[in-house]
Amino acid sequence: MSKSSEDKELSEENVVAETTEDLQSTWKDAHRNWGHSLHRLAPYIGGFPPSLAHYFIRRFSKSGDTVLDPFSGGGTTPLEAALQNRNGYANDAFSYAYVLSKAKCNPLSTSEFEPYLDTKLDEARKVDNEEMRLLDNDDLKVFYSDHTLDQILRLREVLHEDDSRKATYLNGIMCGILHGPSKMYLSLQTKDTYSGTANYVRKYAKKNDLQRPERDIRPKALRKQELAHEDTVPASLGERTKITRGDSRNLLNSFEKESVDLIVTSPPYMQTLDYTWNNWIRLWWLNEDRKSERNKLDITEDTDKYRRFMRECLHSMYDVLAPDSVAVLIVGDVQKNLASGKRTLNTAAIIAEEARNRTDFDVHGIISDAYDLDSRAYVVFNRLKYDHEEDRKEKDAIDRCLILTKGDPDMQSDPDIDWETESYTGLEQNQ
Ligand SMILES: C[S@@+](CC[C@H](N)C(=O)[O-])C[C@H]1O[C@@H](n2cnc3c(N)ncnc32)[C@H](O)[C@@H]1O
Structure with missing residues (x-):
């Protein structure tokens, strides 16, 4: 320099x-x-x-x-x-930022999500996976058992190029359960939620004696849906x-x-x-x-x-x-x-x-x-x-x-917020 x-x-x-x-x-x-x-x-x-x-x-x-x-x-x-x-x-x-922002801001209620998930999983089961078998998925196999990876590959195929509201939300849910540090996720237990390199995760799994679990998408996706809806979601959010x-x-x-x-x-x-x-x-x-x-x-x-x-x-x-x-x-x-x-x-x-x-x-x-x-x-x-x-x-x-x-905006002073009682949805406040 x-x-x-x-x-x-x-x-x-x-x-x-x-x-x-x-x-x-x-x-x-x-x-x-x-x-x-x-x-x-x-x-x-x-x-x-x-x-x-x-x-x-x-x-x-x-x-x-x-x-x-x-x-x-x-x-x-x-x-x-x-x-x-x-x-x-x-x-x-x-x-990824686009999909996640869109999914969060246009959530599906559980009564919409559950039947949609089941339809897509049904379609996924019927996908001819002959071509997928030929793909080099070695890096992914570090994270997933064959059982789980097969489900992931099939569902991915079904959602491919679908940017409808429902597919985007399911993509958001899937990005939330793909891999991470607990049983909530589809992968073996990684150190954090970021995607580590296959090499790093291979060594980490060996060192900590971690096995790739046989997990199913359906219960993990529904649990994620439940957690995301723990707080009331206003109906008109997406609008x-x-x-x-x-x-x-x-x-x-x-x-x-x-x-x-x-x-x-x-x-x-x-x-x-x-x-x-x-x-x-x-x-x-x-x-x-x-x-x-x-x-x-x-x-x-x-x-x-x-x-x-x-x-x-x-x-x-x-x-x-x-x-x-x-x-x-x-x-x-x-x-x-x-x-x-x-x-x-x-x-x-x-x-x-x-x-x-x-x-x-x-x-x-x-x-x-x-x-x-x-x-x-x-x-x-x-x-x-x-x-x-x-x-x-x-x-x-x-x-x-x-x-x-x-220009000349009206600069508000520091609002007096009581974070213990402040509402997550703004329904109780008139600002
Ligand atoms: C610090 S992050 C924002 C994080 C966000 N505030 C949140 O709470 O998740 C910066 C973002 O800028 C995006 N970005 C980088 N270059 C960009 C560009 N030229 N146009 C639009 N977005 C860009 C990145 O994808 C990244 O998501």
């Missing part, structure tokens, strides 16, 4: 001091599992907690408003918005949501100009995570090619490229936002190896600088979110992935909530 660009990165530290108003937030008072049971339909590494989305939705929008997440991941923001009587809009470039798949530099392709009242989002932070690797089995399930999926995502370590990417995203967000509105961007600090040694890059400050100097947004402030890092899925993921103390990349990192304004 040249001296000048390294200097430029170093100067980014100062931006925080200039732009940060010491904003307050109470969302961290929420208990760890706060949130509607549908949020837990299937895992999404790198996601933020429902309480965080809930907090900003309560603070900066009212009932009937439209809330957008242009990098929706597991769909936390659109689901939370719809549960709170807002319209929940979402976009993501990644297929209030719109989920699209695309590059968030072009939001106007999917959303009307000035149609959004609030953005709550967490854009990618450089190369912190490769969503395609840690979801490779889910991508296989969805019949998506890992490499072409990866090419769609913005994964770069280069700060200049990242700045350009974020600048284009900011312009795109500005276009869809209504006059006098707010955008909240949650980003983590990133560890970088510079010639001068390791240092932490303040991603929020970089985006704030781009927003202030290169777009029409104003920077209202940054909330530094120095909460318990151990509860963050991506931190846990990196520990598992590398399994070495010294590779804990995010050790000193913190998350920051950057608040941008378009």
Whole structure:
């Protein structure tokens, strides 16, 4: 790296001091599992907690408003918005994110789901599996017994290229039970819910003497359905949501100009995570090619490229936002190896600088979110992935909530939320 660009990165530290108003937030008072049971339909590494989305939705929008997440991941923001009587809009470039966001926001009731599941399992039993036998499924066989894999392969064949609401929901359920660390899942007991490499899982299974269980899809899928519906699901949820798949530099392709009242989002932070690797089995399930999926995502370590990417995203967000509105961007600090040694890059400050100097947004402030890092899925993921103390990349990192304004919105103060009694569905509140 040249001296000048390294200097430029170093100067980014100062931006925080200039732009940060010491904003307050109470969302961290929420208990760890706060949130509607549908949020837990299937895992999404790198996601933020429902309480965080809930907090900003309560603070900066009212009932009937439209809330957008242009990098929706597991769909936390659109689901939370719809549960709170807002319209929940979402976009993501990644297929798994799209399917999961859509499934969560358009759930099937158990009286719809159970007969649908049975019909599909019946169709699956009749699939001619001669061709499947010839496929190289060696990596999958590390996770599944022949009995279970046969069911998975057949059902996958039946759902292939079906993007109806029902099939999408079943795909969401399947992504939630494919593999994981308990008897709830179809696989042998993996260390976590991310898709480990076959090699890693092979060694892990050997070390812990784990056997591949003979499990059936039906009871596991019904149990997942039951858990997802532990909290009441409002009937009109799906009507209030719109989920699209695309590059968030072009939001106007999917959303009307000035149609959004609030953005709550967490854009990618450089190369912190490769969503395609840690979801490779889910991508296989969805019949998506890992490499072409990866090419769609913005994964770069280069700060200049990242700045350009974020600048284009900011312009795109500005276009869809209504006059006098707010955008909240949650980003983590990133560890970088510079010639001068390791240092932490303040991603929020970089985006704030781009927003202030290169777009029409104003920077209202940054909330530094120095909460318990151990509860963050991506931190846990990196520990598992590398399994070495010294590779804990995010050790000193913190998350920051950057608040941008378009025009002159009425900036609400910190809402007084009692997280012990706060409703998951917004039915009891008039906001
Ligand atoms: C930090 S995650 C968002 C997590 C989300 N807030 C949640 O709670 O699950 C960032 C997301 O950005 C998506 N992404 C990366 N590049 C993108 C692009 N160019 N356009 C749209 N989405 C993109 C990734 O697929 C990923 O889901």
